[in-house]
Amino acid sequence: MATSLLSQLRQAHPLVVNYANFVTPGFVANGLNALGASPIMTSAADEATDLMAVADALVINLGTINESDKELVLTLADAAAANNRPIVLDPVAVGATAYRMRWARQLLADYAISVIRGNASEIAALSGAAANAKGIDAGETAEDPAIIAAHCATQYDCTVVLSGATDIVATPGRVVKVTGGSELLPAVVGSGDLLSSFIAAFSAVAPDLQTAAIAACSVMDAAAEFAAEDLNQRQPGTFAAVLMDALTALTPERVATIIDTVEEFHD
Ligand SMILES: Nc1ncnc2c1ncn2[C@@H]1O[C@H](COP(=O)(O)OP(=O)(O)OP(=O)(O)O)[C@@H](O)[C@H]1O
Numbered sequence: 001m002a003t004s005l006l007s008q009l010r011q012a013h014p015l016v017v018n019y020a021n022f023v024t025p026g027f028v029a030n031g032l033n034a035l036g037a038s039p040i041m042t043s044a045a046d047e048a049t050d051l052m053a054v055a056d057a058l059v060i061n062l063g064t065i066n067e068s069d070k071e072l073v074l075t076l077a078d079a080a081a082a083n084n085r086p087i088v089l090d091p092v093a094v095g096a097t098a099y100r101m102r103w104a105r106q107l108l109a110d111y112a113i114s115v116i117r118g119n120a121s122e123i124a125a126l127s128g129a130a131a132n133a134k135g136i137d138a139g140e141t142a143e144d145p146a147i148i149a150a151h152c153a154t155q156y157d158c159t160v161v162l163s164g165a166t167d168i169v170a171t172p173g174r175v176v177k178v179t180g181g182s183e184l185l186p187a188v189v190g191s192g193d194l195l196s197s198f199i200a201a202f203s204a205v206a207p208d209l210q211t212a213a214i215a216a217c218s219v220m221d222a223a224a225e226f227a228a229e230d231l232n233q234r235q236p237g238t239f240a241a242v243l244m245d246a247l248t249a250l251t252p253e254r255v256a257t258i259i260d261t262v263e264e265f266h267d
């Protein structure tokens with residue numbers, strides 16, 4: 001499934017509009033490009049409507065959100081809704097400040113967010129569970145991450161991707177776990193941002209958002225395994241570069257041989 005979607009994505013070359021953070025936009029743009037999608041970053045509200053009229057999907061990354069971008073973000077989200085385009089929300093460090101939480105909750109209340117993609121502490125914070133992370137890292141959560149993701153999906157009525165050693169993709173009533181990848185992935189700041197943008201790219205060709213999210217996690221994990229083959233844990237810099245090569249070289253067959261998915265049902 002992820003297999004044929006990768007070919008479809010490369011054929012469709014979907015345009016993904018990113019309201020990015022100012023830390024990782026180059027990495028995200030290069031990663032989308034290597035995957036076979038077409039990235040564009042924006043920082044001007046005046047072009048937001050025109051951009052979303054030709055875009056396939058929107059990513060809103062809260063990593064460095066600020067009030068002066070409010071008109072830009074809301075115009076992008078309005079235009080995504082008007083054009084019936086999916087919105088992927090990356091709630092970076094949402095549990096760390098009340099300000100980030102207000103932004104996330106407001107967007108979730110005012111727009112039909114299609115997918116939320118965050119690490120364990122971010123998804124736990126959004127769903128009200130206890131979490132102990134202070135910054136962008138996952139930290140530890142008391143509860144089973146599959147249950148946290150399932151609650152979050154039901155609470156916000158959308159697809160939730162809780163990333164980590166095992167990625168959990170939850171829609172109301174259904175949870176799929178994707179295993180694989182490399183421990184070098186969390187050593188690269190921005191791998192989560194890139195995964196969020198991959199979900200947006202796959203949403204342009206997948207039959208539904210759960211399938212898009214599973215494909216994105218599978219492709220990221222397969223490319224990471226491929227890239228890490230001759231590297232060790234002390235080479236995150238090399239890994240970041242080789243990951244781009246691995247994404248470019250990735251074949252649908254390779255994704256199929258690497259990835260395991262397990263499905264569960266939750267009420
Ligand atoms: N321990 C791990 N082993 C293997 N893969 C991992 C591990 N932790 C995270 N990943 C992978 O790393 C990628 C990013 O997920 P992560 O949860 O680290 O995002 P994040 O914390 O939002 O990252 P960032 O904010 O730095 O972009 C995902 O593809 C995920 O599957």
Ligand SMILES: Cc1ncsc1CCO
Pocket residue numbers: 021022023024062063064092136189190192193
């Ligand atoms: C380090 C960092 N700070 C805000 S965004 C970001 C990149 C990870 O999302």
Ligand SMILES: [Mg+2]
Pocket residue numbers: 092093118119136192193
């Ligand atoms: Mg992140």
